Amino acid sequence: xxxxxxxxxxxxxxxxxxxxxxxxxxxxxxxxxxxxxxxxxxxxxxxxx
Amino acid sequence: xxxxxxxxxxxxxxxxxxxxxxxxxxxxxxxxxxxxxxxxxxxxxxxxxxxxxxxxxxxxxxxxxxxxxxxxxxxxxxxxxxxxxxxxxxxxxxxxxxxxxxxxxxxxxxxxxxxxxxxxxxxxxxxxxxxxxxxxxxxxxxxxxxxxxxxxxxxxxxxxxxxxxxxxxxxxxxxxxxxxxxxxxxxxxxxxxxxxxxxxxxxxxxxxxxxxxxxxxxxxxxxxxxxxxxxxxx
Amino acid sequence: xxxxxxxxxxxxxxxxxxxxxxxxxxxxxxxxxxxxxxxxxxxxxxxxxxxxxxxxxxxxxxxxxxxxxxxxxxxxxxxxxxxxxxxxxxxxxxxxxxxxxxxxxxxxxxxxxxxxxxxxxxxxxxxxxxxxxxxxxxxxxxxxxxxxxxxxxxxxxxxxxxxxxxxxxxxxxxxxxxxxxxxxxxxxxxxxxxxxxxxxxxxxxxxxxxxxxxxxxxxxxx
Numbered sequence: 001x002x003x004x005x006x007x008x009x010x011x012x013x014x015x016x017x018x019x020x021x022x023x024x025x026x027x028x029x030x031x032x033x034x035x036x037x038x039x040x041x042x043x044x045x046x047x048x049x
Numbered sequence: 050x051x052x053x054x055x056x057x058x059x060x061x062x063x064x065x066x067x068x069x070x071x072x073x074x075x076x077x078x079x080x081x082x083x084x085x086x087x088x089x090x091x092x093x094x095x096x097x098x099x100x101x102x103x104x105x106x107x108x109x110x111x112x113x114x115x116x117x118x119x120x121x122x123x124x125x126x127x128x129x130x131x132x133x134x135x136x137x138x139x140x141x142x143x144x145x146x147x148x149x150x151x152x153x154x155x156x157x158x159x160x161x162x163x164x165x166x167x168x169x170x171x172x173x174x175x176x177x178x179x180x181x182x183x184x185x186x187x188x189x190x191x192x193x194x195x196x197x198x199x200x201x202x203x204x205x206x207x208x209x210x211x212x213x214x215x216x217x218x219x220x221x222x223x224x225x226x227x228x229x230x231x232x233x234x235x236x237x238x239x240x241x242x243x244x245x246x247x248x249x250x251x252x253x254x255x256x257x258x259x260x261x262x263x264x265x266x267x268x269x270x271x272x273x274x275x276x277x278x279x280x281x282x283x
Numbered sequence: 284x285x286x287x288x289x290x291x292x293x294x295x296x297x298x299x300x301x302x303x304x305x306x307x308x309x310x311x312x313x314x315x316x317x318x319x320x321x322x323x324x325x326x327x328x329x330x331x332x333x334x335x336x337x338x339x340x341x342x343x344x345x346x347x348x349x350x351x352x353x354x355x356x357x358x359x360x361x362x363x364x365x366x367x368x369x370x371x372x373x374x375x376x377x378x379x380x381x382x383x384x385x386x387x388x389x390x391x392x393x394x395x396x397x398x399x400x401x402x403x404x405x406x407x408x409x410x411x412x413x414x415x416x417x418x419x420x421x422x423x424x425x426x427x428x429x430x431x432x433x434x435x436x437x438x439x440x441x442x443x444x445x446x447x448x449x450x451x452x453x454x455x456x457x458x459x460x461x462x463x464x465x466x467x468x469x470x471x472x473x474x475x476x477x478x479x480x481x482x483x484x485x486x487x488x489x490x491x492x493x494x495x496x497x498x499x500x501x502x503x504x505x
Contacts, residue, residue, distance in 0.1 A: 008085040011156050015089040015149045016070075019096070022148075026141045027258065034265050041272050115500065176453035183449055188440040192504035196436045199497050200450060203429075206493060207454045214457040214482055218464065221474065 062253040069243070069250035077243035086156030091243055093149040095251040097171065100142035102252075103259060104174060104205075107135030107181075111201030114194055126270050129194045132201060133185065134262040136178050142255060143175045166215040173211045177204035287372035291380030298357070299388065305350045309392045313346035314399065321403050335404045336466030340459060342396070343423060347389050348451070351430040352444045354381060359438060364502075374502040375495045378431065382491075385427045386420075393419055409472025418469065418476065421483040422462030425490065429455060432494040435501050458486045 073091035080087035110132025117125035150168065151161040162168065181204060185197050299305055320338045358364050367377055400406065408415070430451050437446040465479035 005085065008156050011086055011152050012074075012088050015152045016092060018148055018152075019092050019145050022141060022145050023254070023258075026138075027261075030258070030261060030265060034268075037265065037269055037272065173453055173456050176456075180450040180453050183446065184436065184440070187442050187446050188437060192439075195504035196501060199501055200433075200436060202497070203432075203454055203490070203493060206489060207457065210457045210482075210486060210489070214460055217478055217482070218460065221478075 058253075059257060062250070062257050065246070065250035065253055069246040072243040072246045077240050078237060080240075083157040086153060089149050089153040089156075091247045092251075093146060093153055094244070095248045096142045096145040096149065098248060099251055099255040100139050100146055100171075100174075103135045103139035103142065103255065104178060105135075106259075107132050107139060107178070108201055108205045110135055111198040111205075114198045115202075118195065125194075127267070129198070130263050130266040130270065132198060133266050134259050136181050136201070138255060138259045138262055140175065140178050140182065141258070142251075143171065143178070146171060147175060164215070165219055166212050169215045170208060170212045174204075174208060177207065180204075285376060287370070288376040288380045288383075291377050292383055295380065295384035296387070299384070305353060306388050306391060309346045309350050309388065310395060312349050313342045313392055313396050316342040316345050317396065317400060317403060327405075331404045332406065332409070332471045333467060335400070335406055336470055337463045338404075339400060339466060340422065340462045343389065343393060343419075344426060344455075344459070346392055347385075347423070347426050347430060348448050350385060350388055351427070351434050351451075352447055354385060354431050354434040355438055368503065374499045378435070378494065378498040378502075382424075382428050382431045385431055386424055389423050389427055390420065393423065406470060408470055410469040410476070412469070414469050414476060414480070415466065418462060418465040418480060418483065421480065421487055422458060422465075424487050425458040425462075425483065426455060428487070428491050428494055432498065432501070435498070458483060461486065 069091070073088055077088065077091070079085060110128045110130070113128030114125050114132060117128055150171075154163070155161050181197060181200050184200055185193060188196055317338065320342070324334055324338070355364075358367075367374065430447070433451045434447055437443050437450065440446050461479040461482040465476040465483065468474045468476035468479065
């Protein structure tokens with residue numbers, strides 16, 4: 001029974017950790033995309049905002 | 050001023066997520082049959098709700114784009130940005146659903162997956178919107194937005210058909226249903242509270258990410274329009 | 284009234300008749316798929332009846348994709364699309380003609396392949412065999428109508444041949460389910476295929492209507 005509880009606990013941690021990895025990973029990707037977009041616009045001497 | 054409001058919103062969202070996490074892990078009691086594994090539910094179901102909402106927003110954007118593209122160009126561009134943002138962030142949340150679901154199912158019901166109406170429809174939705182994103186990435190030419198909008202509508206048409214066909218299939222060949230009944234036995238008020246907080250927190254987070262994605266896309270549209278204008282002028 | 288449709292249809296059929304390139308490649312590909320599946324999923328005994336329906340449908344699926352990838356290739360090569368856009372006839376007629384032509388090609392492949400299939404899987408049809416003549420065309424229509432439409436969507440993309448199955452298959456899933464279940468029901472005689480035939484028919488009506496309505500939009504966007 002204890003073994004089962006340990007495994008349950010691990011699965012919960014895995015689920016929560018993967019959720020956050022996906023969400024923060026996407027946010028990071030979005031941030032990189034934004035930076036690349038800013039950098040692309042700048043050399044042409046254009047106001048980006 | 051606007052930046053301050055957004056930063057404040059972000060801080061509140063993160064606080065909500067922290068509070069909701071605390072509720073889910075420490076405050077909500079252990080469930081009778083599924084014990085601790087049931088806590089995955091507090092992340093899984095809110096994510097599903099946000100995913101479906103955002104896919105609906107994407108559909109509205111697709112329809113809006115097709116409706117506005119002749120007469121109101123600016124509105125069409127705004128619609129298209131919502132279509133893309135809704136699809137992309139929807140896929141992010143849907144991915145979370147499709148990964149947390151089997152983790153929960155494995156501990157709660159002993160199986161990683163079952164082809165019931167809900168899971169199959171969620172999987173097909175994910176496939177449809179991933180294909181939508183692939184079309185947007187690979188289709189070249191100035192009319193990507195129109196083509197993507199059409200695909201978005203076709204995809205949306207398919208979803209109820211998938212759901213109904215699976216329901217009929219399952220009346221003929223009954224199989225385990227993930228999540229039991231529609232409420233999954235969440236009756237304990239402490240559980241309901243944890244669930245409610247997570248719905249609120251994930252919705253707040255989702256809307257924040259959605260708005261950011263929309264903003265990045267609008268910026269991209271303006272740059273592309275400027276580039277096109279420069280090419281014409283040169 | 285539907286003269287443009289007739290003209291396009293006859294043109295496509297005549298070109299195909301002279302070269303037979305689409306049908307030959309489809310036929311061979313479908314045959315290969317059947318053989319591969321026979322090796323992968325042992326078709327001996329009672330089990331074969333259960334999976335034969337699925338194998339036939341998937342073989343049709345792969346064979347059709349190889350044809351659909353070429354669906355608009357000729358039109359692109361010879362600037363036919365621009366000519367059509369300048370003509371006063373509705374684009375929907377061109378679309379419908381394409382679907383009908385491809386539908387005929389795939390059906391020819393299915394008819395030729397059926398006896399091969401019966402032999403490899405030692406099939407005896409327990410249920411009402413004539414219903415197969417309803418189920419297979421309905422399923423093929425679903426595949427070809429959507430496939431031709433999505434082929435038009437992916438014309439200008441870099442990985443056109445890869446993109447088509449990626450956007451077609453998810454949306455095709457319920458039709459595939461209905462087609463397989465109906466075929467299996469007919470082959471094994473174990474259940475009633477009526478529900479699935481109705482679902483297929485409904486799917487065909489919904490998506491053919493959507494395709495006809497939205498083809499002009501896609502066509503003019505190219």
